């Protein structure tokens with residue numbers, strides 16, 4: 001089949017003020033959600049829009065290395081929670097004193113509370129061994145998959161749906177639970193569900209774990225500024 005070269009260009013004018021503000025509002029009010037999920041099922045058309053948003057993410061060489069495993073089965077969620085719990089206990093041991101106490105007091109997942117989990121994976125073999133743009137850095141396929149997660153996260157905010165990213169697992173445990181092939185990477189376990197409240201600041205900041213850094217401290221001109229290391 002001959003490639004389709006019939007694509008046309010779209011106008012690229014700025015959004016209206018309202019549209020622009022809506023985009024920034026989604027970005028600034030998106031939160032990582034752990035425990036505030038409502039039990040209501042998410043309608044299929046909403047899930048479809050979230051996945052479509054994810055699937056429109058940029059990807060290296062237009063590789064689209066992602067898959068989305070939709071988990072609704074309580075038994076599967078329970079197994080994932082057990083894997084989280086094991087890893088979380090190990091993580092707690094890595095802090096000392098007050099920090100350990102604080103860590104242990106944090107709620108870091110909503111796996112069983114959220115009506116839906118979406119495991120987002122990255123298949124490094126999606127389009128052969130040599131991928132445009134990935135030749136000098138193999139991690140570009142993982143980065144692409146993270147872009148898909150962020151698209152989904154922002155779209156979810158606009159839908160009134162909360163998302164919580166859980167990464168406190170041994171990857172092998174999740175692969176086994178979900179039957180994911182060895183070569184495929186687990187990028188994110190996302191807990192997904194409606195919410196009626198969101199923190200106005202990151203929960204980790206509210207709970208005293210870590211504060212947002214001043215942007216000024218992170219921006220350099222032309223070269224890395226060692227004095228700020």
Ligand SMILES: Cc1cc2c(cc1C)N(C[C@H](O)[C@H](O)[C@H](O)COP(=O)(O)O)c1[nH]c(=O)[nH]c(=O)c1N2
Pocket residue numbers: 030031032033034107108109165166167168201202203204
């Ligand atoms: C790659 C990655 C992995 C994780 C997270 C995020 C990302 C990007 N975050 C969420 C993280 O704690 C949160 O994004 C920050 O604290 C900032 O808060 P807001 O997302 O702005 O609410 C997260 N949160 C949590 O409670 N358990 C977890 O395992 C993880 N893992």
